[in-house]
Amino acid sequence: MSHLEPEAKIFACSQSVYLAEKIAKDYGIPLGKVTMSTYSDGEFQPSYEESIRGLRVFIVCSTFPSADNLMELLLMIDAAKRASARHITAVMPYFGWARQDRKDKPRVPIGAKLVANLLTAAGATRIMTMDLHADQIQGFFEKPVDHLFASTIFLPYVESLKLENLTIASPDMGGSKRAYAYSKFLESDVVICYKQRKAANVIDTMELIGEVKGRNVILVDDMIDTGGTLAKAADLMIEKGALSVRAICTHAILSGGAYEKIENSKLTELIVTDSIPLKKESKKIKVVSCAPLFAEVMQMVHHNNSISGKFIM
Numbered sequence: 442m443s444h445l446e447p448e449a450k451i452f453a454c455s456q457s458v459y460l461a462e463k464i465a466k467d468y469g470i471p472l473g474k475v476t477m478s479t480y481s482d483g484e485f486q487p488s489y490e491e492s493i494r495g496l497r498v499f500i501v502c503s504t505f506p507s508a509d510n511l512m513e514l515l516l517m518i519d520a521a522k523r524a525s526a527r528h529i530t531a532v533m534p535y536f537g538w539a540r541q542d543r544k545d546k547p548r549v550p551i552g553a554k555l556v557a558n559l560l561t562a563a564g565a566t567r568i569m570t571m572d573l574h575a576d577q578i579q580g581f582f583e584k585p586v587d588h589l590f591a592s593t594i595f596l597p598y599v600e601s602l603k604l605e606n607l608t609i610a611s612p613d614m615g616g617s618k619r620a621y622a623y624s625k626f627l628e629s630d631v632v633i634c635y636k637q638r639k640a641a642n643v644i645d646t647m648e649l650i651g652e653v654k655g656r657n658v659i660l661v662d663d664m665i666d667t668g669g670t671l672a673k674a675a676d677l678m679i680e681k682g683a684l685s686v687r688a689i690c691t692h693a694i695l696s697g698g699a700y701e702k703i704e705n706s707k708l709t710e711l712i713v714t715d716s717i718p719l720k721k722e723s724k725k726i727k728v729v730s731c732a733p734l735f736a737e738v739m740q741m742v743h744h745n746n747s748i749s750g751k752f753i754m
Contacts, residue, residue, distance in 0.1 A: 522564030654682030
């Protein structure tokens, strides 16, 4: 190691230890030690139990609810800054509050921008995340952002299925760009679902743009929350004559009755990453780990190597 190159250490927020341990193993170093002191009223304080002075620090934390995850990440960044870490990278496999990327009605916040400001104010010098809800969130930061694509790990799995008559589908108009990127790589057709909502997480109507009869369909989305959209889309496609319907969703939020909806839907399989831990097992859910991708890109960043080769699309 060059004397000009700081050593790297990996730490984790408490709810992301399960993933950070796999990342550290693939990286080739032990996970750093952090202790958490908790007051009787619920206030908490993280503490690094080893020196990080002059080092590059990677802090792994998916900021899914509750807000304690985000607060813990901010405190750990602040602690690293005050402990004289040279570089502080917030590794956020799932970037929470990303759905609040604009004002879609009067008198609402732009939560994604607020989170970006908080991370910067806390002292993060770099952000590493995967499949943001909207690509333009990268522009909310004045610090470098490494925006990874889960397609790097999903596409090899799709190819291993060796499906004939493959069609890629987007569950809504907003995901059409992602669906077209997958279809271009897999040289397949594309269909799009057009949906209208009554309210958040409540679908009023859904229509299909394109032909799926006699096709094996794979729905592609960045996240699955209540599961209503994907379940309804899968059922609609089977009604239209699709042979099978699978879904690829990077972030498995799976709130409310999502597991029941997936189990009762016409979906053959739901493929997700471990950016968010599953609340329970399901025979229909296949988890593909994103740890090797993050470990490799973290090594590239640490050694100042280009990461462009890791982007399949």
